[in-house]
Amino acid sequence: MLHNFYLIHQHTGICLIHRKYGTIEFNQDLVSGFLTALKDFSVEFSKGSGELKVIDMQVFYLLLVFKEGVLCTAAADKNDDAKITHKALTDIIDQFVGKFSGQLENWSGDVRIFRNFEKVIDDVLKVGKVAEIQLKIPILKIFKKDFMKSQKRIAKKGLVLSEEDLRKVKDVKPEWAAKRLPKQVIATGVLDKEEFKIAHLADGFHTIADIAEESGHPETVIQKIINNLDKLELLSYVEIR
Known part of the structure; x- marks a missing residue:
């Protein structure tokens, strides 16, 4: 916008x-x-x-x-x-x-x-919308079901999740963020402890830039972790305009 x-x-x-x-x-x-x-x-x-x-x-x-x-x-x-x-x-x-x-x-x-x-x-400028592009937000699959349920509740009220909503709530942890991947992913070397911690910031409300800011790592590092989670089929995306 x-x-x-x-x-x-x-x-x-x-x-x-x-x-x-x-x-x-x-x-x-x-x-x-x-x-x-x-x-x-x-x-x-x-x-x-x-x-x-x-x-x-x-x-x-x-x-x-x-x-x-x-x-x-x-x-x-x-x-x-x-x-x-x-x-x-x-x-x-x-x-x-x-x-x-x-x-x-x-x-x-x-x-x-x-x-x-x-x-x-x-x-x-199409009333400010000329340059809007679809925003893809990473979300762990263990969060996705609860996320979609919340979206259905919102949709019943005639509303949709927008980027403006992200700006307002990015510092508020959604309920499903309390879930955790099994610790075996650390024990088996799939993820190290820091990657495990960062992975849980992918909650459907944090962009890669947000995750980088909160974790204190460069976006390039976060992007690699996100790509790895995607390859491991632990990650999904939500699309927001």
């Missing part, structure tokens, strides 16, 4: 258009500093018009594209496709500059003249 979109005038740092689609909030002080930072970044981009800049903000990414005095940025979930976002942001800038380049040269500072362009942005 693209949570927020900003279209910035390079020379003044004024936000021409802001669209909010998701739940990530920016308080007023943060927005002011945010826009100032974007203005500074635009100078860096001036020699590479149209290039994509990605800034890691820990819980989300800022994706920025600069072109012909206009800077646009989107606050996106980390599993959103950066290439798709880049294409969408570039498309928006191209259309915006094509329509308003003459007015921007002698612009008085009145942002109301750009309001009709908001629908174009909403359409191109």
Whole structure:
């Protein structure tokens, strides 16, 4: 999900258009500093018009594209496709500059003249969903049955598990996480003690990045462990949009 979109005038740092689609909030002080930072970044981009800049903000990414005095940025979930976002942001800038380049040269500072362009942005970004990709969450098979039961209960209420739910509950252990693989997998050398511990973080709510953060291991190490669990047929996946 693209949570927020900003279209910035390079020379003044004024936000021409802001669209909010998701739940990530920016308080007023943060927005002011945010826009100032974007203005500074635009100078860096001036020699590479149209290039994509990605800034890691820990819980989300800022994706920025600069072109012909206009800077646009989107606050996106980390599993959103950066290439798709880049294409969408570039498309928006191209259309915006094509329509308003003459007015921007002698612009008085009145942002109301750009309001009709908001629908174009909403359409191109598909109301923030343009770059969403299906998220595959690893889950041990010993957890899967209970997980599916919980999903059926949720579905009866007309709801579905989404990535937003993961963001809210990733620090809350589900009931089925108390189950454990048989200790024989350690005794027989199938898994070592650390791998055994990490395996149980695959509970259907932790992404590989979450598991890496909680266990203190690099994602590359976690990915190898997950791949090994998959080969041992101890693992399954749940797909979430």
